[in-house]
Amino acid sequence: MIRALGAFSGGLDGMLACRVLMDQDIYVEAVTFDSPFFDVRAGKKAAAVLDIPWRAVDFTADIVALLFDPPSGFGKNMNPCIDCHATMFKRLKEIARKEEFDFIFSGEVVGQRPMSQNRGSLNRVKNLSSTGDILLRPLSAKILDPTPMETAGLVDRERLLDLNGRGRTRQLEMAREYGFSRIPSPGGGCLLTDPGYSNRLGVLKEAGLLSGDNARMIRFGRMFLLNGAVGLVGRSAAENDKMLHADTGIQLAIRDIPGPLGILLGEKTENNITLLNAIMVSYTRAQEQVTVISNQGEEFTAERIDPSERDKYSITL
Numbered sequence: 363m364i365r366a367l368g369a370f371s372g373g374l375d376g377m378l379a380c381r382v383l384m385d386q387d388i389y390v391e392a393v394t395f396d397s398p399f400f401d402v403r404a405g406k407k408a409a410a411v412l413d414i415p416w417r418a419v420d421f422t423a424d425i426v427a428l429l430f431d432p433p434s435g436f437g438k439n440m441n442p443c444i445d446c447h448a449t450m451f452k453r454l455k456e457i458a459r460k461e462e463f464d465f466i467f468s469g470e471v472v473g474q475r476p477m478s479q480n481r482g483s484l485n486r487v488k489n490l491s492s493t494g495d496i497l498l499r500p501l502s503a504k505i506l507d508p509t510p511m512e513t514a515g516l517v518d519r520e521r522l523l524d525l526n527g528r529g530r531t532r533q534l535e536m537a538r539e540y541g542f543s544r545i546p547s548p549g550g551g552c553l554l555t556d557p558g559y560s561n562r563l564g565v566l567k568e569a570g571l572l573s574g575d576n577a578r579m580i581r582f583g584r585m586f587l588l589n590g591a592v593g594l595v596g597r598s599a600a601e602n603d604k605m606l607h608a609d610t611g612i613q614l615a616i617r618d619i620p621g622p623l624g625i626l627l628g629e630k631t632e633n634n635i636t637l638l639n640a641i642m643v644s645y646t647r648a649q650e651q652v653t654v655i656s657n658q659g660e661e662f663t664a665e666r667i668d669p670s671e672r673d674k675y676s677i678t679l
């Protein structure tokens with residue numbers, strides 16, 4: 363049996379790419395790349411709809427490394443899509459070789475995304491990742507050069523598709539024909555394409571604090587740029603709760619009165635702790651000094667900072 367391994371975000375195009383191959387009795391497995399910027403749960407759910415084996419592969423180190431200096435540059439925000447795709451395909455090829463898959467595939471469609479999925483970008487990704495011998499794009503295969511898998515007869519080119527452009531009509535029709543119980547959005551969902559998050563990430567990078575754990579952490583809270591450090595202050599009880607499970611930085615909590623949780627990333631100086639504590643207190647009703655405790659067992663006395671002073675440190679838009 364022919365075996366194929368797909369890069370799979372959980373979007374509709376990836377699901378269709380799988381089904382097009384499954385229609386040819388090809389055995390299909392799916393991989394979703396896990397990182398602070400991408401939630402793999404969509405991939406897991408979509409694979410369950412297709413009833414195919416699925417796994418998450420940790421991609422954090424790869425994508426964080428690319429954020430420092432992506433050879434092909436960034437998209438509109440901090441999304442290094444071309445190099446990201448190329449690195450994913452490289453990883454996929456390694457797995458495919460090790461586990462004896464015959465080829466790898468993706469749900470990319472020519473012309474669907476102006477920057478990362480035009481014909482030139484698809485070729486660039488293929489060349490950068492050295493996967494020309496093994497990579498198939500079933501949804502646009504008929505308008506791309508034949509791949510070795512097609513010429514060798516592993517895949518019937520005639521039964522692949524010729525999708526081109528941003529329209530979604532054919533994809534939606536196919537989803538209905540296949541009877542998918544849920545129709546996800548066309549991929550997406552990557553935080554690196556979000557302008558607000560990218561802005562935060564840029565600040566983290568400028569502060570010399572870019573790491574996978576810190577990138578995960580800055581999804582939460584109001585953000586403040588301190589001296590050689592970044593402070594995060596929870597905006598709601600739910601957010602405080604999520605921040606409580608942080609495995610990076612120093613956690614600061616106000617004792618005895620309700621208030622936000624704080625996280626200090628970076629240099630733990632007395633100044634930075636005092637400043638972050640004061641910022642946290644400014645979001646409470648306290649008019650007097652309060653006690654703040656850290657997850658390192660320390661206790662601090664803190665008092666509020668004036669909001670106009672506080673806002674000088676704020677980088678939350």
Ligand code: SF4
Nearest residue numbers: 441442443446447552
């Ligand atoms: S949208 Fe995000 S996950 Fe997708 S290729 Fe671009 S950077 Fe990578």
